[in-house]
Amino acid sequence: MVKGESALLRFRIITISATLVILVSLILSCTSPGETPGLPPEEDESAKEDPKITFGNGGAPFIEPFEAPLEPIPVLEATLRRNPDGPDVVTNPSCTLVLVNKDRNLPEDFVPANLVQPSVPFPFEGDLPRKRMRQDAAQALESLVATAAEEGITLYGSSGYRSYQTQAQIFEANVRRRGEEEANRFSARPGQSEHQTGLAMDVTSPEVGFTLTQQFGATPAGRWLAENAHHFGFIIRYPEGAEDITGYAYEPWHLRYLGEEHARAIYEADITFEEYMEGR
């Protein structure tokens, strides 16, 4: 082998190894559905140390697929840590597709990285955590609100990121006011709120006095949101008539960011996020 070819081969191996390491770390940080069904973490580790890289196809490199596990593990199951002493906890809280609900809690100490305040109007002053979202979601919300404004629809942000501790205070206050059973229909227990992911924002409008009310869904702003949120990567997370699936009453104001591809698929199939994930 001449010197140039050897250097080229070394360069290819380095490039492919780096790509593989990046891929594996992505998989570890966000076991996302469809892409890595039930890949156990142990296999990820060994793959990191011993990447099975071979060359073929006339010199084009290819990477042998990981060995499939014997029993296919549902993706949702693969991203949940069973906890015999308390609520089951998700293992992918930073994933854009993380499913959080009454059966899938966020870790108590989870705080999303890159929380920023989107440039959208809020009906109150101050630099507050509740005005923040994860950066990707914040940018998408800015586009949504700006496009709505161009079409004559005025939307305001109302409540975005919320820490575990803040959610605990809110739930306790709601239990004192309405009783635990009723509170659990519209208010999340700590660890069970999407607001802790930084991917959710409650929005409102002047028509409903900037409140969060089911009447919002029937206003022009509420209708516009239901018809257009998916273009910007959001879904109406708690649709009408789906309480037995989502665990919560209708919330026409609660936007959840999933990215455009998934939000569009859920909108077009007219299903909940739970059904979308179960069907993977």
Ligand SMILES: [Zn+2]
């Ligand atoms: Zn909400």
